[in-house]
Amino acid sequence: MASSLPLLALRAFVEVGRLGSIKAAASALNVTSGAVSQQIRLLEDRVGVTLFTRERQGLRLAEAGASVYPSLLLAFEQIEKAAQTLGEIKVRQTLTVSTVATFAASWLVPRLGRFTQRYPNIEVRIEATSTTVDMHRGRVDVALRHGLGIYPGLNIMRLMAPVLIPVACPGLVTESAELKEPRDCLNYPLLHDSDRADWPLWLAAHNVAKDQRAERGTAFEDDFLLIRAAEAGQGLALVPLEYAQTEIAAGRLVQVLNKPWPARFAYYVVTKQDAMQRPEVKAFVDWVMEEAQNTLP
Known part of the structure; x- marks a missing residue:
């Protein structure tokens, strides 16, 4: 029998039980008092018992009504909470962002909290x-x-062009060491990125004659590994300034020469042609471009 009880009548019962008045329940449900009275009569007729007793001050739950009221009240509160969750899901948007691990760890993730504060309904993956x-x-x-x-x-939108700086662990290059000019780097083991192009280009940009030593040394697929190798004292590394700032501030790395040089490659924001029509994509792209602009010296 319980499964056949009308939901509207049960809701009317809960509101009358909560407020103790047909009129107040009708106002809460945004219906007429006659409609609430009709639903209460329908429910009482269906279950065959009296749910309320009529008093001068209003309605009071009868024994049968009082026995089921707490459970029904809890049930409708749970329904309301679930409905609210559905409403929040409707406005919540998910955005998937792909990037390399080093850029994510060194630049994007430390700033991401500012995006979520500005756009709490956009979840970034x-x-x-x-x-x-x-x-x-x-x-x-x-x-x-x-x-x-x-x-x-x-x-495609150009985000930023990293500036490469030569770094090493403090113990590798001492104050007495002969490392005053770019050519002096050739006297140390050089750590490379995967294509071994940055050191030769950096040296050439600082007027150092071509030297085979510029292409020798261990190469790493990821800049994160390159920085860890430099921290371990394995050689000099040429890395983006943004990637090494934390290690330099902590004293794990030092910039061995004040000879920054723009990298050949830049970072770009890449989306589908029509993606900027989506509010969540436009919000993230605008924000990340703003952050990159604020990063510039």
Whole structure:
């Protein structure tokens, strides 16, 4: 029998029981007093018992009504809470951002709290990978990529160009060491990125003659590993300033020469052509461009 009881009548019963008045319950439910009275009569007829006793001050729960009122009140509170959750889900938006692990750890993630404070209804999922993602078929909404900016068929915005600086652990280069000019770096083991191009280009940019030593040394696929190797005293590393700031501030690395040099590659914001029409994508792109602008010296 319980499964056949009308939901509207049960709701009317709960409101009358809570407020003790047909009129007050009708106001809470945004219906007429006659409609509430009709639902109460319908429910009493269906269950075959009296649920309320009529008094001068209003209605009071009868024994049968009082026995089920707490459970029904809790049930409708849970329904209301669930409905509210559904409403929040409707306005909550999820954004998937892909970038390389080093950039995520050193630059993006430390700043991400400012985005969530500004846009609490946008949930950001960070995917840290060096693998090229298919923006056309995959689930990635925004990619922050390090390269030459050649991404056919996609919307591209230049985010920032890293400045490379030579760093080492404090114990590798002492005050008495002969490291005063860029050419002096060739007297130390050099740590490279995966294509071994940065050191030769950096040295050439500072008028150092071509030298085979510039291409020798251990190479690392990820800048994070490159920085860890430098911290361990394995050689000099040429890394983006943004990546090494924390280690320099903590004294784990030192900048061995004040010879910054722009990297060949820049960071780009990459999206599908029509992605900026989505409010959550536009909000993130505008924010990350703003953060990059504030990063510039």
